[in-house]
Amino acid sequence: xxxxxxxxxxxxxxxxxxxxxxxxxxxxxxxxxxxxxxxxxxxxxxxxxxxxxxxxxxxxxxxxxxxxxxxxxxxxxxxxxxxxxxxxxxxxxxxxxxxxxxxxxxxxxxxxxxxxxxxxxxxxxxxxxxxxxxxxxxxxxxxxxxxxxxxxxxxxxxxxxxxxxxxxxxxxxxxxxx
Amino acid sequence: xxxxxxxxxxxxxxxxxxxxxxxxxxxxxxxxxxxxxxxxxxxxxxxxxxxxxxxxxxxxxxxxxxxxxxxxxxxxxxxxxxxxxxxxxxxxxxxxxxxxxxxxxxxxxxxxxxxxxxxxxxxxxxxxxxxxxxxxxxxxxxxxxxxxxxxxxxxxxxxxxxxxxxxxxxxxxxxxxxxxxxxxxxxxxxxxxxxxxxxxxxxxxxxxxxxxxxxxxxxxxxxxxxxxxxxxxxxxxxxxxxxxxxxxxxxxxxxxxxxxxxxxxxxxxxxxxxxxxxxxxxxxxxxxxxxxxxxxxxxxxxxxxxxxxxxxxxxxxxxxxxxxxxxxxxxxxxxxxxxxxxxxxxxxxxxxxxxxxxxxxxxxxxxxxxxxxxxxxxxxxxxxxxxxxxxxxxxxxxxxxxxxxxxxxxxxxxxxxxxxxxxxxxxxxxxxxxxxxxxxxxxxxxxxxxxxxxxxxxxxxxxxxxxxxxxxxxxxxxxxxxxxxxxxxxxxxxxxxxxxxxx
Numbered sequence: 001x002x003x004x005x006x007x008x009x010x011x012x013x014x015x016x017x018x019x020x021x022x023x024x025x026x027x028x029x030x031x032x033x034x035x036x037x038x039x040x041x042x043x044x045x046x047x048x049x050x051x052x053x054x055x056x057x058x059x060x061x062x063x064x065x066x067x068x069x070x071x072x073x074x075x076x077x078x079x080x081x082x083x084x085x086x087x088x089x090x091x092x093x094x095x096x097x098x099x100x101x102x103x104x105x106x107x108x109x110x111x112x113x114x115x116x117x118x119x120x121x122x123x124x125x126x127x128x129x130x131x132x133x134x135x136x137x138x139x140x141x142x143x144x145x146x147x148x149x150x151x152x153x154x155x156x157x158x159x160x161x162x163x164x165x166x167x168x169x170x171x172x173x174x175x176x177x178x
Numbered sequence: 179x180x181x182x183x184x185x186x187x188x189x190x191x192x193x194x195x196x197x198x199x200x201x202x203x204x205x206x207x208x209x210x211x212x213x214x215x216x217x218x219x220x221x222x223x224x225x226x227x228x229x230x231x232x233x234x235x236x237x238x239x240x241x242x243x244x245x246x247x248x249x250x251x252x253x254x255x256x257x258x259x260x261x262x263x264x265x266x267x268x269x270x271x272x273x274x275x276x277x278x279x280x281x282x283x284x285x286x287x288x289x290x291x292x293x294x295x296x297x298x299x300x301x302x303x304x305x306x307x308x309x310x311x312x313x314x315x316x317x318x319x320x321x322x323x324x325x326x327x328x329x330x331x332x333x334x335x336x337x338x339x340x341x342x343x344x345x346x347x348x349x350x351x352x353x354x355x356x357x358x359x360x361x362x363x364x365x366x367x368x369x370x371x372x373x374x375x376x377x378x379x380x381x382x383x384x385x386x387x388x389x390x391x392x393x394x395x396x397x398x399x400x401x402x403x404x405x406x407x408x409x410x411x412x413x414x415x416x417x418x419x420x421x422x423x424x425x426x427x428x429x430x431x432x433x434x435x436x437x438x439x440x441x442x443x444x445x446x447x448x449x450x451x452x453x454x455x456x457x458x459x460x461x462x463x464x465x466x467x468x469x470x471x472x473x474x475x476x477x478x479x480x481x482x483x484x485x486x487x488x489x490x491x492x493x494x495x496x497x498x499x500x501x502x503x504x505x506x507x508x509x510x511x512x513x514x515x516x517x518x519x520x521x522x523x524x525x526x527x528x529x530x531x532x533x534x535x536x537x538x539x540x541x542x543x544x545x546x547x548x549x550x551x552x553x554x555x556x557x558x559x560x561x562x563x564x565x566x567x568x569x570x571x572x573x574x575x576x577x578x579x580x581x582x583x584x585x586x587x588x589x590x591x592x593x594x595x596x597x598x599x600x601x602x603x604x605x606x607x608x609x610x611x612x613x614x615x616x617x618x619x620x621x622x623x624x625x626x627x628x629x630x631x632x633x634x635x636x637x638x639x640x641x642x643x644x645x646x647x648x649x650x651x652x653x654x655x656x657x658x659x660x661x662x663x664x665x666x667x668x669x670x671x672x673x674x675x676x677x678x679x680x681x
Contacts (some may be wrong), residue, residue: 013518013608022609026350033357036372043367048639052629058357065350072346080343082610086404094402099597102395105580106593114584118577125398125576129569132406148220149570154577165233167585 011088013081019073026065033059072107113172115154122150189536193544197670198241201234202541204244206548211251214257214560217397217575219506220250221617224515225389226582231518234246237534240468241513241541244495247508248300248545251491252553255292255484256560259285260413271483273403273452277476280413290420291428292484293553298429299436301547305493306440308539311528314359316502318525323632324644326501328653330626333446335660338615345612355619358383365628375490378589385514386586389507391596392613394579396603398572401422403604415561418554420477428481435485441488443493444504450490457486492542499527499535502625510621634635 008166012018037059040052072078101124109117127137138146155178161167162176172178199333212218224243231239254269259276267385268559272292279288321329338348362382420428435457442453461478462471463640470476494509504510504521516523521531528535583596606613635641644650 003291013610020402020607022605023537029354029357033360033372035371036374040369040371048637049631049634051364051367051371054356054623054630055360055371058353058360061349061353062357065346065353068346069350078347078609082343084404084608084610086400086407090403091406092403094406095399098399098402098576102576102597102600103594105576106590106597109580109584109593110590118580121576121580122573125402125573128402129398129406129572132402132570134407139312148578150495150573155572157577157581159587161229161581165230167229167233168588169585172589 002148011083012090013084014077016073016077019078020070023066023069023073025066026062026069029068030059030062091132092133094128097131100124101125101128110170113178114158114169115151115178116172118154119147119150122153123147126150182308183444185190185312185532185536186540187539188515188533190543192237192367192533192537193241193540195339198238198537198541199236199544201242202245202273202545203548205245206249206545206552209246210253210549210552210560211249211563212246213250213255214563215566215571216257216263217401217572217580218400219280219508220247221395221511222249222389222393224508224511226387226394226578228384228386228511228515228518229582229585231515234456236512236516236519236521236531237537239515240512240534240538241545243512244538247491247512248488249549249552251488252296252549253560255296255480255487256289256557257552257564259288259292259442259608260415260561261410261481261564263410269454269484270451270488271458272480272487272632275475275477275479276456277413277475278473279477279480282474283414283416284475284477285322285413285420286416287424288475288480289415289557290418290554291424291481293418293550294420295428295432295435295481295485296488296553297546297550298432299487299489300438300492300549301543302433302436303440303489304539304542304546305544307495310444311496311535311539314496315525318500321501321525321649322647323629323636324647325502325628325653326652327626327633328644328650328657329446329501329503330629332620332653332657332660333505333622334619334626335657336446337618338612339374339661340665343563343610346645347609348615349609351606351613352615352619355388355616356623358388358616359620359623360607365624366631378587378591381622382624384586384592385511385617385621386582387596388599389511389617390579390582391599392603392606392616393597394575394582395600396607398575398579398611399600399609400604401568401572410565415558418557424477427465427467427477429582431457431478431481432485434460434464435482436489438482438635439486439489439552440493443490443505444496446497447505448678450487450506453486453490454483495539495542498523500525500539502527504622505617507617510618514621550618557582583628634659 033055037052037055040055044048044050082083101121104124105117105121123143126146130137161169209220212223213458223246256271257263258269258273259280262273262277276288279285334352339351361379363370363380370380386415396624438457439450439453458479461482465476465478467476471479496506497503497505498513502513513523515521547661580593583592603613633643
């Protein structure tokens with residue numbers, strides 16, 4: 001999962017290096033599929049097509065696609081590329097904040113409980129998104145407000161799922177309220 | 179015919195029970211809200227709510243999900259008209275004329291023709307579903323595994339190769355989805371594939387995980403990285419009503435839009451993009467007010483595509499319910515909701531789950547009325563949603579994403595995977611890979627594989643089975659046609675004009 005930033009002013013989606021890496025990634029997936037397919041028995045019964053047939057087809061097609069993408073990337077870039085909306089270059093600090101939010105949530109949800117963990121995720125992500133708009137991210141006061149907003153969104157969702165729909169979500173306590 | 183009527187009345191009896199009415203209403207309201215809000219679509223919303231399938235009975239949850247699907251189309255047009263950022267691909271065309279109308283102070287009329295047009299088209303399309311779905315189901319019983327397999331191949335091809343800009347990137351996305359669908363236990367032989375010894379992978383990868391990762395988390399990260407400085411101006415909402423001449427210009431467009439949209443929804447042609455564009459082109463051609471197109475905004479250009487969109491969305495239920503073949507991403511996720519209940523979508527559905535199917539169809543009539551009320555007199559309420567600041571909106575989406583993914587399997591490992599898939603989603607969007615084929619490939623892949631292997635068993639291991647049966651030979655011909663036609667057309671164009679470079 002590597003996306004190198006294009007240093008030039010050109011739109012980052014035209015970066016040859018990134019396109020090459022994507023093509024290699026597709027080839028890598030094809031390789032993994034081939035490796036896995038080797039261990040699937042071909043026993044087809046009387047059908048002629050066994051459980052390893054589709055894996056080989058998918059692996060082969062992805063290998064061809066990956067190779068083709070590689071060729072396109074090396075010879076002037078992906079064809080018919082529609083430039084995506086938004087800025088020409090990525091905002092990495094904003095990316096880091098949002099990523100931190102999602103990953104912290106994944107790491108903490110079982111111990112801190114759904115509500116608090118999501119509130120933390122919300123506060124971190126809001127910071128990143130605000131940063132991306134070029135607005136001040138806010139001091140301690142703003143962060144506290146963000147965290148409370150996060151709780152105010154997460155808590156009703158939590159109650160709705162645990163109390164009303166009886167779907168298991170982790171809590172800080174076993175009460176199902178927090 | 180009489181039988182259909184009896185079934186439909188039975189469906190209404192189920193659908194108007196207070197609890198089902200409540201589900202329909204909540205579905206319509208949630209659908210409208212997420213349609214209005216940029217960043218969330220019906221597919222990912224239904225995906226996030228898939229965990230409820232473990233608790234809520236099938237009829238209620240299908241009514242709920244259908245309400246979301248429908249509601250998102252109504253709500254999406256509001257955003258297209260007022261913000262010029264279409265919430266859904268289906269409402270993209272609405273933005274063309276709708277936004278221009280709103281800019282010249284006719285937002286109210288544009289919203290009215292969109293909502294009423296959606297209602298008219300949705301209702302007509304529901305009547306057509308009522309009439310045709312049982313008929314199709316009756317004939318579909320005769321189809322065997324070879325025909326089903328080819329129908330699914332057709333769905334794969336249209337969603338990946340025909341619609342996108344690049345066939346190569348579309349196919350790459352499709353086969354990534356097919357690859358994801360391979361993980362887990364093989365349906366026919368019970369053989370375990372690609373689990374890498376991880377027990378969580380035995381049952382396969384959850385659709386929720388992929389859909390939420392690609393659409394929700396990917397969208398949030400993409401927004402943080404690239405869209406921070408994109409500015410959005412919002413048009414002022416004017417009173418929602420149409421003048422007599424606007425009515426006269428709207429209703430033929432609604433009917434033409436419906437007539438275009440419905441057939442496209444029933445065939446695997448990738449949902450509502452094609453019919454909405456066709457409808458727009460038709461209205462532009464037929465209009466007596468050509469000067470308004472692209473300048474002050476022509477009401478026909480909103481009325482037609484909106485109707486086409488809703489007719490197509492409703493019509494996707496025909497192949498979904500009668501054949502078990504989804505023609506849009508949301509339909510694919512509805513299919514996986516049915517799978518969660520162990521319900522096999524297909525011609526037998528009208529026999530085995532007759533009560534649910536008819537309640538669902540009846541709820542579409544009711545849902546359309548609810549949505550008309552929600553979107554006309556109460557449009558001001560939904561417009562307020564657009565005032566939610568962007569950072570809070572997108573950060574909030576992450577909370578809902580967590581509910582969906584964690585609620586499905588109670589595994590925090592899945593949340594890490596979700597993040598990884600979110601990054602993949604950003605890459606795909608940035609480098610112009612379509613995302614829909616991943617979802618369709620993943621959900622439909624295992625079904626297609628089962629049909630292929632059953633077909634080969636019938637043919638005693640010979641591929642000739644696809645040619646020997648007339649119906650499947652015909653479908654094979656269509657598949658080849660779909661593959662070749664766009665290329666031949668492009669070549670022909672290139673030879674004539676010499677301007678368009680062939681890829």
